[in-house]
Amino acid sequence: MRAAVVRDGAVAVQEVPDLVPRPGELLVKVASSGINAADLLQRSGLYPAPAGSPADIPGLEFAGEVVATGGGWSAYKLGDRVMAVVGGGGQAEYAVVHESHALLVPKRVDLEAAGGFPEAFSTAHDALVTQARMTSSDRVLITGAAGGVGTAAIQIAAALGGTVVASARDEAKHAALVELGADSTITPDQTADAGPFDVVLELVGGSSLADVQRTLARFARVVVIGVGGGGPRVELDLLGVMQRRITLTGSTLRSRSVEEKAQVAAAVRRGLLPLLGSGAIRVPVQSVLPLEDVSVAYDAFAAGGKLGKYVLSVSE
Amino acid sequence: MRAAVVRDGAVAVQEVPDLVPRPGELLVKVASSGINAADLLQRSGLYPAPAGSPADIPGLEFAGEVVATGGGWSAYKLGDRVMAVVGGGGQAEYAVVHESHALLVPKRVDLEAAGGFPEAFSTAHDALVTQARMTSSDRVLITGAAGGVGTAAIQIAAALGGTVVASARDEAKHAALVELGADSTITPDQTADAGPFDVVLELVGGSSLADVQRTLARFARVVVIGVGGGGPRVELDLLGVMQRRITLTGSTLRSRSVEEKAQVAAAVRRGLLPLLGSGAIRVPVQSVLPLEDVSVAYDAFAAGGKLGKYVLSVSE
Numbered sequence: 025m026r027a028a029v030v031r032d033g034a035v036a037v038q039e040v041p042d043l044v045p046r047p048g049e050l051l052v053k054v055a056s057s058g059i060n061a062a063d064l065l066q067r068s069g070l071y072p073a074p075a076g077s078p079a080d081i082p083g084l085e086f087a088g089e090v091v092a093t094g095g096g097w098s099a100y101k102l103g104d105r106v107m108a109v110v111g112g113g114g115q116a117e118y119a120v121v122h123e124s125h126a127l128l129v130p131k132r133v134d135l136e137a138a139g140g141f142p143e144a145f146s147t148a149h150d151a152l153v154t155q156a157r158m159t160s161s162d163r164v165l166i167t168g169a170a171g172g173v174g175t176a177a178i179q180i181a182a183a184l185g186g187t188v189v190a191s192a193r194d195e196a197k198h199a200a201l202v203e204l205g206a207d208s209t210i211t212p213d214q215t216a217d218a219g220p221f222d223v224v225l226e227l228v229g230g231s232s233l234a235d236v237q238r239t240l241a242r243f244a245r246v247v248v249i250g251v252g253g254g255g256p257r258v259e260l261d262l263l264g265v266m267q268r269r270i271t272l273t274g275s276t277l278r279s280r281s282v283e284e285k286a287q288v289a290a291a292v293r294r295g296l297l298p299l300l301g302s303g304a305i306r307v308p309v310q311s312v313l314p315l316e317d318v319s320v321a322y323d324a325f326a327a328g329g330k331l332g333k334y335v336l337s338v339s340e
Numbered sequence: 341m342r343a344a345v346v347r348d349g350a351v352a353v354q355e356v357p358d359l360v361p362r363p364g365e366l367l368v369k370v371a372s373s374g375i376n377a378a379d380l381l382q383r384s385g386l387y388p389a390p391a392g393s394p395a396d397i398p399g400l401e402f403a404g405e406v407v408a409t410g411g412g413w414s415a416y417k418l419g420d421r422v423m424a425v426v427g428g429g430g431q432a433e434y435a436v437v438h439e440s441h442a443l444l445v446p447k448r449v450d451l452e453a454a455g456g457f458p459e460a461f462s463t464a465h466d467a468l469v470t471q472a473r474m475t476s477s478d479r480v481l482i483t484g485a486a487g488g489v490g491t492a493a494i495q496i497a498a499a500l501g502g503t504v505v506a507s508a509r510d511e512a513k514h515a516a517l518v519e520l521g522a523d524s525t526i527t528p529d530q531t532a533d534a535g536p537f538d539v540v541l542e543l544v545g546g547s548s549l550a551d552v553q554r555t556l557a558r559f560a561r562v563v564v565i566g567v568g569g570g571g572p573r574v575e576l577d578l579l580g581v582m583q584r585r586i587t588l589t590g591s592t593l594r595s596r597s598v599e600e601k602a603q604v605a606a607a608v609r610r611g612l613l614p615l616l617g618s619g620a621i622r623v624p625v626q627s628v629l630p631l632e633d634v635s636v637a638y639d640a641f642a643a644g645g646k647l648g649k650y651v652l653s654v655s656e
Binding site for chain 1: 549583
């Protein structure tokens with residue numbers, strides 16, 4: 025089969041050995057696969073694939089049709105439209121995924137957009153709902169809100185009934201963030217006056233969190249998911265944490281165990297697929313490029329300025 | 341009645357108006373009242389009493405006998421031996437407490453020791469059990485372990501079956517910490533080699549947490565309760581938080597609402613009083629001084645070097 029392959033700091037499509045699903049796995053003919061920041065890190069050699077994932081085929085998510093199962097009983101049948109987060113290998117003609125990680129693509133969603141759904145929406149849902157236990161009474165700040173996880177998080181927080189403040193440096197994108205469901209938008213330098221917040225999804229990192237920590241309500245929950253824009257370190261005010269009973273946590277999706285990923289998928293099935301199926305949330309697609317143009321697509325993704333997902337289309 | 345009164349940076353016993361319990365409250369003839377760091381802060385004018393507490397009578401905890409109720413139905417009867425955490429006012433001949441905050445003193449515990457139980461043990465139990473959800477499979481680090489909360493936490497963590505590492509600067513106290521239940525003891529400079537830890541009760545603050553953050557196991561929970569020794573700021577490594585799924589939280593007991601304090605008391609009744617009643621945990625009393633010597637007692641407490649509680653004896 026053909027697949028994007030990372031080698032010596034570059035990515036290009038080439039022929040690789042076919043895949044054989046093991047028991048409990050699905051073999052999926054990939055229709056599309058979203059691009060994520062981790063793909064670029066993997067191209068640079070800075071983000072090695074986790075154990076059990078293809079070492080040199082990037083792609084943390086995909087959507088497509090089931091073409092084979094690994095044998096034994098399966099909850100899926102051939103032709104089922106599925107999508108999933110994977111440790112890698114999504115940017116290829118075929119991919120395998122453990123059944124417990126697969127999500128059925130709702131009828132009204134086309135496979136092209138679906139390939140950009142799993143990673144960002146699972147990350148945002150896990151952070152907001154499972155980690156921060158967000159409810160409809162919460163005032164929610166999403167920093168770095170114009171990115172893939174940010175645009176997913178705005179929609180999820182709005183669909184759950186929260187009051188959503190979206191923070192993005194580029195004011196030209198603010199109108200689009202409101203359209204996605206943000207109640208108001210700010211630039212990072214307006215953070216101090218925008219609180220208090222009950223839940224913060226921190227997608228920028230240290231420099232952002234330095235300001236955010238002063239805007240937290242009593243019992244606020246802060247979940248750190250990204251540090252690419254603002255650096256990995258922050259000077260934390262512990263008295264503020266104590267007096268306002270703050271909880272700070274963080275996570276990466278990729279490093280989790282098979283069981284943990286299955287729990288994330290189960291939560292997405294229950295909490296998020298109904299919203300996707302009803303149209304309450306949708307994948308904002310910035311651009312679709314063919315798999316053969318993977319290198320161009322990575323460069324476009326890296327150039328920034330985007331709102332929504334870059335998706336590689338894999339079907340011939 | 342006579343009470344310790346804070347004025348112009350000093351504390352002394354003087355005559356103050358008698359107390360009248362309101363419905364839902366108990367009037368308690370105080371037998372003893374533990375000294376806590378907050379009392380010294382209050383003497384310095386740095387720790388104003390929370391709303392609803394006596395503004396100038398210190399004392400965050402006491403034990404004694406119920407001598408009146410505020411009217412209406414009461415779960416307590418005259419003569420019941422009770423102890424409680426209060427927002428202030430414990431260091432006096434009489435004190436009032438909301439019934440929902442009162443704890444029955446187990447039979448085998450004398451009232452003198454009981455007066456040093458509520459604050460430290462409620463704080464440690466709330467932090468370890470309610471906040472950190474400590475279980476018997478956890479490896480627990482307690483920093484600043486020789487203080488009132490630390491010696492309580494060692495006993496609670498050990499009684500719950502955890503593996504307890506106690507950190508204290510003064511090696512002369514290490515043997516006593518092992519006697520209280522610590523599986524091993526370290527000085528703060530040995531922190532780096534003592535991990536990994538699943539739960540950390542941080543009683544020292546920033547300088548300690550700077551080292552502690554490098555010793556955390558996956559899914560570790562850190563609860564910050566004190567920053568007096570190590571300062572209120574720490575440079576936090578957010579990538580470590582993300583990759584190891586750390587949760588950091590903190591609290592103070594005194595600033596909580598009446599309802600929150602009732603929840604803490606309820607958890608102590610369920611989880612801790614049986615251990616106190618059985619002798620599995622005990623109040624380590626360093627020194628008992630009469631209420632009249634409150635100023636001397638504060639100075640002795642402030643001088644440090646203690647292991648266990650300073651208690652003011654209030655009975656004539």
